[in-house]
Structures are given as structure tokens and as C-alpha cells.
Amino acid sequence: MEAIEVREVTKTFGSVTAVDDLTLTVPQGSVYGFIGPNGSGKTTTMRMIVNIFYPDRGAIRVFGQDAGGESSKEIGYLPEERGLYKKMNVLDQLIFLGRLHGLTASEANTTSRYWCEKLQITEAIPKKTEDLSKGMQQKIQFIASLLHDPELIIMDEPFSGLDPVNAALLMDTLADLRTQGKTILFSTHRMDQVEKLCDSICLVDKGAAVLAGRMREIKSRYERNHVVVEFEGSDKFLSSAEIAEAKNFSGHAEIRLKPHGDAQKLLQEASAGATIYRFELVEPSLEEIFIWTVGGKADA
Amino acid sequence: MRNILLIARREYLEQVRGRAFRMTTIGLPAVFALVLGVGYLSSLGLGANRHMAVAAPNAALANAIRDQLVGDKAAKARIDVFVQPTPEQRAVLVKQVHAAQLDGLLWVETAPGRTPTGTFVSQSSGDFITAARLKSALTHAVLGERLMGGGMKQGDADTLVDGVPLDTWQVKKDGSLVKTNAESSLWKGYVMALLLSMTTMIYGMNVARSIIQEKTSRIFEVMLAIAKPGDMLAGKLIGVGAVGLTQIAIWLAAGAVILFSPLAAAIMTGELAVHFTWTEAVLFPVYFVLGYLLYSSLFAGLAATCETEQELQMYMPLAAAPTWLSFALILLIINDSNSFWSVAASLFPPTAPVIMFLRMASEIPPVWQLALSIGLMAVSIWGVLWFSTRLYRVGILMYGKRATLPELMRWLRYS
Structure with missing residues (x-):
């Protein structure tokens, strides 16, 4: 069964079409990356899936049922707009949100404490939300969306505003949830995180899907014509006739070869003037695919 | 319904535990009582302890006005009476008001066949309480004088001048009177x-x-x-x-x-x-x-x-x-x-x-x-x-x- 099915959905606000005939399918048990430039309709789509907005046209089904039905109890949602009751203490707040999700007070209490411990914020439990740092508050919201052990987790920009340590902690937590068989749909501008976590992606632009499918399958559409070189010495080889585009970051170069460019010839030119520590022919990164696609430069 | 009650409970507890609730629960009635109390206390001495001169064409009228004013316990007034004063005396009294030796002068004229008039001279134009007391005293005194002049006994005239009491009763739905x-x-x-x-x-x-x-x-x-x-x-x-x-x-x-x-x-x-x-x-x-x-x-x-x-x-x-x-x-x-x-x-x-x-x-x-x-x-x-x-x-x-x-x-x- 599919966890989410969005079929030909359109949503407009006045004269603005936020989502335009969008279709996507999120398989159960997968991690799905929802990417796109700012204002491309990601948040509106997520809000429709959790039934905050209603589509003007099309249909959305969650675990085979219409959005907003019984299946919505299986959703844990972390919105982009972070918000908590500032004057409430953390535990009371989590218990309140847990109870709204259908837990008893005792269950909500136990689960809240478990997650606070797991995300290393036990010291925040007795504090008022307004006394916590932004990162801490974000973790509390993250916990709030998981208290009822949902089967489907939807997170809008879950990593924004987090330091690298906390971002890694959240990544690990999402990876754990995936191994438990949960379905995760999240949006982010951090393509490296999408590459590490996601099985499938959907790239939206101006409300419409412009690229969708399994990560491996999407990447395989592009030629393996990218080279990463780590070197010491002359960088003259970066002006080789085999190269279409090159970026040099002090001994670390990322190169895109011309169509039919010869990687072996380039290696010979590079080793003639520099000591080569690494020379690797790689697929294009998701970030590059994103920029080509949204910028209209896709060559696949 | 469960969610409605949970949300209501949170709202209730958060507000009742808040400082604003304690402050308004105690503070609002306290402020209300304070405003009423201050208003009442500040009104207690208004228009009292005035030293005034009453000038009238005859002693009976002047004394009647004085008795009315002195009889008002809240006024605690001190009254000097002048009978048939001359214009020069009036000028002197006005000067005394100007020099704050007197708080006011009530000048009464009652020529036969003409409407009696009173003039109140004081430094404050806003002393409406004193002006009201003087008007009441003057009305009572002139009315009493006229009634007695027409042959009425003083006791009967006083009763009429004091006004006739009016009780109000309401007939309830069951016919009883309250x-x-x-x-x-x-x-x-x-x-x-x-x-x-x-x-x-x-x-x-x-x-x-x-x-x-x-x-x-x-x-x-x-x-x-x-x-x-x-x-x-x-x-x-x-x-x-x-x-x-x-x-x-x-x-x-x-x-x-x-x-x-x-x-x-x-x-x-x-x-x-x-x-x-x-x-x-x-x-x-x-x-x-x-x-x-x-x-x-x-x-x-x-x-x-x-x-x-x-x-x-x-x-x-x-x-x-x-x-x-x-x-x-x-x-x-x-x-x-x-x-x-x-x-x-x-x-x-x-x-x-x-x-x-x-x-x-x-x-x-x-x-x-x-x-x-x-x-x-x-x-x-x-x-x-x-x-x-x-x-x-x-x-x-x-x-x-x-x-x-x-x-x-x-x-x-x-x-």
C-alpha cells in the first residue's frame, strides 16, 4: 500500500497557483525527499496532506483513505513555522500535545521523557519553553510530532536552524525510524541530507513536479562525467580541453567533463604538473541536478 | 469532544495559574472599591466650613436664610447677617470676599410685587455645592415668608416648605405590594x-x-x-x-x-x-x-x-x-x-x-x-x-x- 497518494492536485490562493496539477506517490516504509526552490508549493502540499488546507482539485489519500479521515491519526507533523506555547513548561506541553494525539496522560508522560532523553534534552523538561534556545525548542517540536508513534512522519524543513551536532542527531533519529518501518516525507534545502537519507525524491518547481522517482534511478539518468580531484601542485590541468566546467577549492577540484571528454587524458595532464591524491569519476550530486533542473540546464 | 475539553482545560489552567488572574481577581474589586471610596471621601467636605455674609431687606428673611444654612449639618457654615444694607456696605462686603476674609456674599432683594432675587458673590465660579445650598435656603426662606405673610401659621408653612414625602410601592405579579x-x-x-x-x-x-x-x-x-x-x-x-x-x-x-x-x-x-x-x-x-x-x-x-x-x-x-x-x-x-x-x-x-x-x-x-x-x-x-x-x-x-x-x-x- 502507498503511504501517500497525491493525484492531480491543484491549490490556488486568489490569483496565485501554489500547487499545479501535482501527482506524487510515497511508498510505505520509504524516506521521501520533497525538494524545490522557495515558494515552489512544498509547504502547501504538506499542509494539504495533513488536512490543514483542502485541495481545489484532485485527491489526496493517506494509507488508502481520504486525507483528514481516520488515517490522519497516523501522521506526525512538524511544520515549517515552529511554534510552542511559550509560557508552558516543556513536559506539560508535550503531555498536552500527546493527549491531543490520543495518548493517556501517563503514556504521554512516559513517552515524552523517553524522547527527551533520546534527544539529550532532559534538562529542558521542567523549564518554560520561552527559556529554551531555538535549537532546543525545535527538538521539543520534533518530539511532539513523534509522541504518538505515528506510521507516517511529515517534516517541513526539519534541519533548518540546527547546528551540525543537532542536525546529525536528528538525521540518526530519522534513520532509526526508517529501520522501524516508518514512512518519512520531509522537505529541505540541504541536498546532502536528502542524498544520505532518501530512497525517493520529488523535485517541485512553481507548484508542479519536474523530477520524481527513486534516487538511484534519477541519478542513473545522468552521465558519470563528473570528476573529483584532490591534488598538490600546479592547477594548470583545470584549463584542459576535456573540461566543460571546473571549481577549484584549494587542492580540491570538482570537474564536469565535456560530452565524450576523456577522463584518462585529464588524469595524465593533471599528474604531469601535480601530485594526485584522489581522482574519482562520480555521478553528479543532487545539488547539481537540482540547479540544472530548476535553472533549466538539465542535460538528461 | 475529547480534544475540545483538553484544549479548554489547558486554557483554563494556564490562565488561572497566571499572575494576571490573581491580580484581576483581587485587583478589580479593590480598584472598584477604591474609586467609590475615594469619590465618597472626597465629597465629604465639599462646600463645608464656609464663612458667608447674608444681606436681606428684613431681619426675618435674613435669619430664616441663616437658620436654613446653619441647620444643614454637613455644611458647617458660619453666617453673618446684614439687614437693609447700603450700597456702600455691599461694596465693603465684596472687598472682603476679594480679600478672602469672606468665602461668599448672598445679596437678597425682595421688592413688593416683584420676583425675589438673590446674588451670590464668591471667588470660585465652580462652587456649585455652596450655590445649591444657598439657592435651597433662599427658596425655603422666601416661600416661608410669603406663606406666613398670607396668614399661614409658621408650623404649617414649615411643613409645606419641607416638601410632601412620597412613598413608592410596586404591585408584584402575585398582587402583593412592595x-x-x-x-x-x-x-x-x-x-x-x-x-x-x-x-x-x-x-x-x-x-x-x-x-x-x-x-x-x-x-x-x-x-x-x-x-x-x-x-x-x-x-x-x-x-x-x-x-x-x-x-x-x-x-x-x-x-x-x-x-x-x-x-x-x-x-x-x-x-x-x-x-x-x-x-x-x-x-x-x-x-x-x-x-x-x-x-x-x-x-x-x-x-x-x-x-x-x-x-x-x-x-x-x-x-x-x-x-x-x-x-x-x-x-x-x-x-x-x-x-x-x-x-x-x-x-x-x-x-x-x-x-x-x-x-x-x-x-x-x-x-x-x-x-x-x-x-x-x-x-x-x-x-x-x-x-x-x-x-x-x-x-x-x-x-x-x-x-x-x-x-x-x-x-x-x-x-
């Missing part, structure tokens, strides 16, 4: 209507402020993913309303303790005795709840369209206008509580709570009117809630810009 006091009825109606409108407005404002705060804190999107907007609004209205009822219950309990004190017993049997009926005691919380629900649902819809508390405060006086209109009708209602306009205003939902209590101060309206007014209010609450919930649903997710009227109309369609 002695009433129009002035105390007016005050009772006024105080109860004021209390009702103040609490309704305060808690309606609390709902609106709570929505703005939640909008600012961006909690709404988390909540909307879990609960329906209608449940969220209903929970908020119930929770904040329960806080209001708790506060009223505390005030009523404190009031009951004071009412059973010996001091209150003395007041309650005095001239301005105030009598409350069971009907009023039962209907007060009923009209509070109805008035609160009507105005707070209106304020909630309004708050959802606003960005800041300052913006909200600009609209509030407009939304609360019917309540202030009710107070403008106070004399009309008290004077004739069964007139067409009195009945109409007490059935019109926005003015019903205040007007109904003003009417009740004179007499309890017929049951059908009470029932109709409650029914109309219930229907209005449903209608306002219908609109407000729709505005609320869309408005609480709109950040950063004030909604225009066409946008509000669209919001109603989105939902």
Missing part, C-alpha cells in the same frame, strides 16, 4: 449591567488576545494538524469562559461574606436598600455566558484577521459599540421598562444582556420575553461562531499582512 426606591433600583440595575458588560468584555478580550499570542507564537499549525479549527475555537471559548465564571464565583462568594456582615446589614436596611431576587441571581451567570459567547466569538474572528494586539485594539471599540449603546439607553429603560423600545432592545442579541438587567432592576420581564431573548442570543451565537470559525481557520495561518475585505470574503469560501 415598597420600592426608584433611586436604588437605578443603581442596582446600573451596577449589575456594568458588572455584566465589564466581565463579558474582559473575557472576550482575553480570547482575542490569546488568539493573537498563539498566532504570534506560530503554535497554530501544530494544533491544526491534530485538532479541528472548530474544536480549537470551542475549547478556547469554554476554557476562557470558565476562567470568567471562576472569577465571578470568587467575587460572589466574597460579596456574600461581606453581605452577611453587620455593616452590610445596616446598609441593606437603609434608605438605599437593594434587594436581589433569585431570578436575578440565576439569570446573571446565564446572561454572562451568552454575552461572553457572543462577543468572544466575534472577537475571535476579528483577532484571527489581525497581526498584532495593537491592531486588534483599534477594532475592539467598534465591536463593543452595542454594549456602550445599551448604557446610553439606561434612563429610557429604567423609566419605562416595558415600553416598545425597552422590550426590543432587550431582545436584540448584542444589547440583550445589559438591557435585560436594566429592565430587571425595575421589574422582572415576562417569562416569554426572557425565553425569546435567550433563544435569539443562542441563534446569534451559532451564526457568529459559523463565520468566526471560518475566518479563524484561514486567518490563523496568515502571517505578515493585514487582510482586506475581499480577502476575508475569500477566506469564508476557502473553508
